Amino acid sequence: MKEGPIIAxxxxxxxxxxxxxxxxxxxxxxxxxxxxLAEAAGVTLQTTSGHLSKLEAAxxxxxxxxxxxxxxxxxxxxxAEVLEALMGLAQRTGAxxxxxxxxxxxxxxxxxxxDHLAGERGVALLRGAQRQxxxxxxxxxxxxxKGHAFFTAFGIDVAALEKGRRPVCRxxxxxxxxxxxxxxxxxxxxxxxxxxKQWVRREAxxxxxxxxxxxxxxxATFGAEAx
Amino acid sequence: MKEGPIIAxxxxxxxxxxxxxxxxxxxxxxxxxxxxLAEAAGVTLQTTSGHLSKLEAAxxxxxxxxxxxxxxxxxxxxxAEVLEALMGLAQRTGAxxxxxxxxxxxxxxxxxxxDHLAGERGVALLRGAQRQxxxxxxxxxxxxxKGHAFFTAFGIDVAALEKGRRPVCRxxxxxxxxxxxxxxxxxxxxxxxxxxKQWVRREAxxxxxxxxxxxxxxxATFGAEAx
DNA sequence: TTCATACTTCGATCATAGCCGAAGCATCGG
DNA sequence: CCGATGCTTCGGCTATGATCGAAGTATGAA
Numbered sequence: 122m123k124e125g126p127i128i129a130x131x132x133x134x135x136x137x138x139x140x141x142x143x144x145x146x147x148x149x150x151x152x153x154x155x156x157x158l159a160e161a162a163g164v165t166l167q168t169t170s171g172h173l174s175k176l177e178a179a180x181x182x183x184x185x186x187x188x189x190x191x192x193x194x195x196x197x198x199x200x201a202e203v204l205e206a207l208m209g210l211a212q213r214t215g216a217x218x219x220x221x222x223x224x225x226x227x228x229x230x231x232x233x234x235x236d237h238l239a240g241e242r243g244v245a246l247l248r249g250a251q252r253q254x255x256x257x258x259x260x261x262x263x264x265x266x267k268g269h270a271f272f273t274a275f276g277i278d279v280a281a282l283e284k285g286r287r288p289v290c291r292x293x294x295x296x297x298x299x300x301x302x303x304x305x306x307x308x309x310x311x312x313x314x315x316x317x318k319q320w321v322r323r324e325a326x327x328x329x330x331x332x333x334x335x336x337x338x339x340x341a342t343f344g345a346e347a348x
Numbered sequence: 349m350k351e352g353p354i355i356a357x358x359x360x361x362x363x364x365x366x367x368x369x370x371x372x373x374x375x376x377x378x379x380x381x382x383x384x385l386a387e388a389a390g391v392t393l394q395t396t397s398g399h400l401s402k403l404e405a406a407x408x409x410x411x412x413x414x415x416x417x418x419x420x421x422x423x424x425x426x427x428a429e430v431l432e433a434l435m436g437l438a439q440r441t442g443a444x445x446x447x448x449x450x451x452x453x454x455x456x457x458x459x460x461x462x463d464h465l466a467g468e469r470g471v472a473l474l475r476g477a478q479r480q481x482x483x484x485x486x487x488x489x490x491x492x493x494k495g496h497a498f499f500t501a502f503g504i505d506v507a508a509l510e511k512g513r514r515p516v517c518r519x520x521x522x523x524x525x526x527x528x529x530x531x532x533x534x535x536x537x538x539x540x541x542x543x544x545k546q547w548v549r550r551e552a553x554x555x556x557x558x559x560x561x562x563x564x565x566x567x568a569t570f571g572a573e574a575x
Numbered sequence: 576t577t578c579a580t581a582c583t584t585c586g587a588t589c590a591t592a593g594c595c596g597a598a599g600c601a602t603c604g605g
Numbered sequence: 606c607c608g609a610t611g612c613t614t615c616g617g618c619t620a621t622g623a624t625c626g627a628a629g630t631a632t633g634a635a
Contacts, residue, residue: 129365131434189632
């Protein structure tokens, strides 16, 4: 960020992939914690903290402390509008994602998002479940009777989940795929069941790797898609 | 530009000072040559050429060849709109210019803009002249009777300038100061007279350095401002 | 108090890309 | 044909800043 017209410094802030992820994650106006944003950005907590400081210093974000959490939100609707405008321009000009970081590739395939499955596998899971009529998405995502039976058979105590305060099904926007994946207590339960079944194991960071049997089982259960 | 949401790559393009200068220079919709844009951006021709290639590849600019010139223009009004939106946001959030490149410092102080004086000195020249009633700016910038006499006394054949096709006075937006400086044939004449008087000499590139006497003479003639 | 969580700061590493000098094309004028 | 002008390409230098590990600070819970 050297000398230049006033737009350069702002645009440079939006131009970093990690920061862009942070900002798009906040576009709905909600406030998120640093950890959540780190998750969304795909970088560590320290890095995220640094980015957030810059964005706050530039008045693009405003922060609010609550207990030991720090909530960040967009500093105003105009920020979201500019992001929208940029998205439109990017679309029209055919901007495409370029190059992939070495570490990101594993992350894109499968990773944890809080406590549930995200990445290509996460998106496939939700799509498969919807295609099989296990979930229906009206206003919110909801479990069908068929789905109730299905996940119970999968080894999940669905009835217990439904008693909890946490929503059972949540559609969660996947930052690498830009499509929804399955969150909520059901999403969390599915992931821990998959780990129990040794379909998948946690690696360093948030990376998840599927075993051979796991990949087969996953495809058989949630439908391998021809794509 | 690694992996990331689509806005990141576009924003990164806008985030470089040189490119931002190029884009803002094109915001009025006109088409400019590579050399003119290099001037506006404050970097060399080669560097500009590289930037323009990137901007064209990203479909933000479109190029047109005409003889040995290459004219670049914004690829559409939506680009200008996004730039406008960014300017608005930058304004609201109080973006301020940060840090200065090593070479840019000399450029900011005084440099040539085509054939006239630009940078801090250029802006000071125009302001001084206006304050002393040498120029008046209605619709266009115009020389007053007092100014006519003044610049003639300064050693410029003002009458000859007025016969030429080129406008005598032109307000030219200074990219580093973002205020107007004096262009036109009068601006060119003032600079060459100042070189004749050995107030200033050309360095490599577009840098101009004032001699000690030159700086004193300049301040005495056009008014050292307390700032 | 002690431990755990949430976050920040520091320090070092490393890749990116902006920049320029030099040399190479292309076009125009003579 | 030559030289001049406008622009592009190449290669190397350098600075910036994104990133992460490790250590430090706040807050809450036990």
